[in-house]
Amino acid sequence: MDCNKVKGTDCKSAPAMMKRRILSFLFFALACTMFMTVSAQDIKLPAPDKTGGKPLMQALSERQSLRSYTKDSLTQQQLSNLLWAGWGINRPDKRRTAPSAMNDQEIDMYITLPGGLYLYIAESHTLKIINNKDLRRLTGTQSFVGTAALNIVYVADLSKHGKSESEKIEDSDLLLSYANTAFIAQNIYLYCASENLGCIIRGSISKDRLASEMGLRANQKITLAQTVGIPDK
Template sequence: MECLAERHSTREFTADPLPLQTLSNLLWAAFGVNREDGRRTAPSARNWQEADIYVFLEEGIYRYDATANRLQSILPGDHRAATGQQDFVSVAPLNLLYVSDLAKMGTAAEADKILYAAADVGFIAQNVYLYCASEGLAAVVRGLVNREELAKTLELRPDQRIILAQTIGYPQ
């Protein structure tokens, strides 16, 4: 009950980096594998597990590999500012970008794919909020992102859709 009471959105962050173990724990809480059958900490429609988490740090962009619980390097350099138009996105140490791979959703209708993808990312983002509340971290979900620019930067396919971004760090 306490972490639910503490959950809130914050838009003021320090630049202090997150310890690697905190980052690892946060990503596992978000959408990590928590069962031997490969299922995750957040539900996904029909267990499609279509969501990918892109991790924007000062050092570079990574993709979270939930099966191995590790980061895969995508692009070096600080690209945090590309995740949003708000000033705080380049101050906070971590920005997550949630991308849904609609190709993993089979023959479902396009409208259903978008609906399920958005709901599934919402579950993941809420897990991040609750982890942050339990650890004294600040977070905010953002929908205002330059999807076209980010898709080019990440070299996404047309069936990979950027759903939301989430900024995480220590509260100011």
């Protein structure tokens, strides 16, 4: 473009304008790259398949705890179905597949996978990356937890009960959270029975060490953990 022929164009400022445009473009490209790098680590799960599965009475008759797993992973569809069955949203008012006292929904499901620690976000049916550490081994005291496909760590977020980080948390503050956890865990048991996956709910956890590695706040308390994986027959 000949700036001398274009009304209102200042020839002297044209190189500066071009420089500004290039810089803006580079800044935009960098911002896009950073956004993609961060969000690429989150896992957007496929939509859960809410049809099929074994009849309820058959799943109940096959529900059991398993302590022997292969190192194989679940498929993304199995992971999606598992999390939705456990604690997904099943109604337009955002209520879930498991009950919670006063519908507080204070239980969070953290998922330990070989590639990192994730938080299940039911609204978007997404696994949000928390860190890139493989914390499976730390979720329990039994050796199978370190190599099974995944462990769920149930965490009660007591800020939803009005507890601040500086307040002391008594065992009695957690009674309802243990009950709420158990309903989710049973959903997971039934999904696993239906899908021929293995699972086990576990109370033997080194909670302080695990909470520290997970970066939990003082008003977030681990209740139970649950291993899920491919049965080693």
